[in-house]
Amino acid sequence: MPEKLNRRSIVKSLGIAATGIAGTAAFGGTASAFTDGEQVEATTRLNTRKRPGTESSVVATVNAGEVGEIVNGPTDEDGYRWWGIHWLNRDVWGWSVERYLTSAGGGSAGTDIVWPMDGIISSDYGQRSSGFHGGVDVDNNVTGVGTPIYAARAGTAYTAYDSGGYGNYVYIVHENGYETEYGHLNSFAVSDGQRVSRGDHIGGMGNSGNSTGPHLHFGIERNNSPKPIPSDNYQTVSALGAIQKDYSGL
Ligand SMILES: [Zn+2]
Structure with a gap:
């Protein structure tokens, strides 16, 4: 670049x-x-x-x-x-x-990527014993299955199913080669190909696909490569709270 x-x-x-x-x-x-x-x-x-x-x-x-x-x-x-x-x-x-x-x-047109859900980080980004983890897992055992998940940035949302992986998942295509993905959903709140603004409700937390319990798998990719998401295990995150990293595309 x-x-x-x-x-x-x-x-x-x-x-x-x-x-x-x-x-x-x-x-x-x-x-x-x-x-x-x-x-x-x-x-x-x-x-x-x-x-x-x-x-x-x-x-x-x-x-x-x-x-x-x-x-x-x-x-x-x-x-x-x-x-x-x-x-x-x-x-x-x-x-x-x-x-x-x-x-x-600011607002829905902004390019900042925000946390898509209220919860606690249960598995952060990077290498773990079972292999490389190209995103972060967010749990919420207080509000449980169906906890609302929101678009982390404006873009075009797509719905998909992968029985051995992310189960029901949404991925959103953004500007500058970026994509965010939201795995193991319980429900969809968008239709395939729907334009979304940052903060739009896109689905509910679930346990679909290859999942050991209800949680959200959240990934950020650029040009199909996973991008690090700064976080620590047990960190509390708030839906629409800023992620401390510049994903502007430069
Ligand atoms: Zn995960």
């Missing part, structure tokens, strides 16, 4: 002199819609251009819902306010118009 670029190198990569763009407001100036490093989402199919202005060449057309990070701007040109954006999924830098952008830093 490319290194995260600092502002100077991004300005250079956009082919813009580091000084002297007429109308450019520096970061930290007057109140702006977005801030440096903030994640934003396109609200429609949206052109992103080499430089601010409608005459500049289009470097990519991003899709509605695609997420980028603010790296420069704003600057006013041709009657629009423009922001320099690193579009994370396709690793492209360009300038897009503010009116077709919305903050992705």
Whole structure:
């Protein structure tokens, strides 16, 4: 993956002199819609251009819902306010118009991954005697079978069944090659292919598949490889509480 670029190198990569763009407001100036490093989402199919202005060449057309990070701007040109954006999924830098952008830093559109259930970690991520564990197990013997499980990030949810593994499970496909999976469910609260927001109820904790007792198996993958989930055995977690790791895709 490319290194995260600092502002100077991004300005250079956009082919813009580091000084002297007429109308450019520096970061930290007057109140702006977005801030440096903030994640934003396109609200429609949206052109992103080499430089601010409608005459500049289009470097990519991003899709509605695609997420980028603010790296420069704003600057006013041709009657629009423009922001320099690193579009994370396709690793492209360009300038897009503010009116077709919305903050992705909070609410259902956010890219943070959160805990999907209230409970206690019963088996953390990594090697264990029975083999590599590519996720964490969360138990809740107070609320028991049917404890609600929530989408850890916005995406498209799919339902599946694997008798020798995760039993009834949901997996959610997210931006930037990420996927989350929720195994051993007792019930589904989504249909196959349903679009979900972070925090939507997707199912109930259960004991289906290869499971020694009711629990949730929760996994995070990127490009089909398991990603570590920081946690300790016996740690208490809260549904929709933040996981202390940056899964932004960089
Ligand atoms: Zn597990």
